[in-house]
Amino acid sequence: MSARKTALIVGATGVSGRSLLTHLESRPDWDILAVSRNAPDFPTRARHVQADLLDPASCREALGAACRDVTHVFYTAYADRPTIAQTREPNAAMFRNALTAVTEVAEGLQHVCLLQGTKYYGQYLGKFKTPARERDPRHPNPHFYYDQEDCMLELQRRGSWTWSCPRPHVICGFALGNALNLISVLAVYGTMCRELKRPFTFPGKAGAFTSIYQATDAGLLARAMEWMATDPRCANQAFNITNGDFFRYENMWPVFAQYFGVEAAGVETVDLRQDMGRHEDVWNRLVERHGLMRNAYARVADWNFANYAFSNDWDVMSDTTKSRRFGFLEFIDSEEMFLQLFDRFRAAKVVP
Ligand SMILES: NC(=O)c1ccc[n+]([C@@H]2O[C@H](COP(=O)([O-])OP(=O)(O)OC[C@H]3O[C@@H](n4cnc5c(N)ncnc54)[C@H](OP(=O)(O)O)[C@@H]3O)[C@@H](O)[C@H]2O)c1
Numbered sequence: 001m002s003a004r005k006t007a008l009i010v011g012a013t014g015v016s017g018r019s020l021l022t023h024l025e026s027r028p029d030w031d032i033l034a035v036s037r038n039a040p041d042f043p044t045r046a047r048h049v050q051a052d053l054l055d056p057a058s059c060r061e062a063l064g065a066a067c068r069d070v071t072h073v074f075y076t077a078y079a080d081r082p083t084i085a086q087t088r089e090p091n092a093a094m095f096r097n098a099l100t101a102v103t104e105v106a107e108g109l110q111h112v113c114l115l116q117g118t119k120y121y122g123q124y125l126g127k128f129k130t131p132a133r134e135r136d137p138r139h140p141n142p143h144f145y146y147d148q149e150d151c152m153l154e155l156q157r158r159g160s161w162t163w164s165c166p167r168p169h170v171i172c173g174f175a176l177g178n179a180l181n182l183i184s185v186l187a188v189y190g191t192m193c194r195e196l197k198r199p200f201t202f203p204g205k206a207g208a209f210t211s212i213y214q215a216t217d218a219g220l221l222a223r224a225m226e227w228m229a230t231d232p233r234c235a236n237q238a239f240n241i242t243n244g245d246f247f248r249y250e251n252m253w254p255v256f257a258q259y260f261g262v263e264a265a266g267v268e269t270v271d272l273r274q275d276m277g278r279h280e281d282v283w284n285r286l287v288e289r290h291g292l293m294r295n296a297y298a299r300v301a302d303w304n305f306a307n308y309a310f311s312n313d314w315d316v317m318s319d320t321t322k323s324r325r326f327g328f329l330e331f332i333d334s335e336e337m338f339l340q341l342f343d344r345f346r347a348a349k350v351v352p
Contacts, residue, residue, distance in 0.1 A: 006069045008072070010075045011078060014078060015175035016222075024222075025045055035098070037051070053094035056097045064105050070108075071108050072229050074113045075112065076115045103161075109159060111229045112162075113163070116149070134240060169215060172337060173219065175218075176299060181305070184351075185302065186338070186342070192279060193262045195286055200262040201265040201266065202310065203270045206267045207314065210249075212246045214242045214243065214317060227327070231326070243337060244332065259339060272303040280297040293350050
């Protein structure tokens with residue numbers, strides 16, 4: 001059996017962090033520290049460390065005391081803001097505060113796994129070189145991924161640990177109240193179309209309906225993160241991590257429609273914040289009628305993110321050859337993933 005390891009999952013209650021927490025909990029050789037502002041609202045054997053990463057003093061106090069035995073840092077925290085440009089400052093600061101505090105006390109630190117994404121390639125700005133490869137240069141537009149990576153490389157010079165950076169696209173998993181959650185947005189949108197007796201139109205741009213797209217299952221990402229954090233061949237490497245297949249919404253839409261019992265329809269571009277955002281009363285009635293988990297409408301569907309997620313009218317493709325060459329061979333059928341995750345949101349009574 002391998003030596004015991006202590007994971008510090010920063011942002012352990014989010015869509016990626018929670019899945020990693022669940023995965024590492026199933027492994028006997030990991031002790032786990034889970035960092036977030038709010039305590040997990042699900043059972044876990046991890047020790048929760050409450051810290052506000054935006055506050056360097058709180059961070060140093062909380063992490064300094066708890067992190068002496070940490071061997072592996074998994075950074076999955078994220079601060080959402082109304083625009084992508086505005087996410088830069090808080091996310092760069094949070095990472096610097098957290099990693100500085102940990103590296104000051106964790107003398108046995110072996111590895112830092114920093115979660116990134118395809119925004120690394122400028123995917124959110126328009127047509128980009130596809131399939132994206134890990135060796136592709138940074139986009140000239142600033143992004144907090146670059147700030148966090150630069151900070152990590154700077155701190156690494158003072159330590160003897162290695163790093164890895166997974167680059168997923170649209171992380172699909174079970175979490176509530178997080179900003180970037182495609183599954184709950186789709187599940188609530190399908191449910192609301194049924195309730196409002198409306199056809200299940202594609203609310204994004206016409207080009208987004210037909211372009212090539214991809215997704216990353218949060219469970220697969222969690223297993224990939226453990227792999228790259230512990231396999232010495234992955235030291236100081238970035239890896240695209242996606243399900244391994246591609247899809248177009250035009251083909252997926254009828255499958256979703258059938259699942260939610262609505263009539264599949266074509267593109268009708270709308271601003272979902274205005275179109276769906278005004279139906280909070282309808283959602284509240286659904287919650288009562290079906291005895292659903294009591295979630296505020298805004299907690300289960302971030303229509304701002306939905307607008308963004310359905311607006312990429314260009315191909316989004318990552319090349320996953322490198323992770324396979326280095327030894328990570330898992331793949332997932334994206335259609336099956338969507339349906340299984342919808343089932344999970346139903347089983348948890350988030351949607352009827
Ligand atoms: N979700 C996606 O589809 C996706 C796709 C590709 C890449 N990514 C990248 O993956 C990373 C993680 O994103 P995610 O979607 O998994 O995040 P998320 O679901 O929004 O989770 C964020 C986590 O960070 C914690 N957090 C936020 N502000 C904090 C603060 N001030 N102090 C302490 N903890 C704080 C949250 O807990 P509290 O609120 O309780 O503090 C939560 O645990 C980001 O860099 C994102 O760009 C995400």
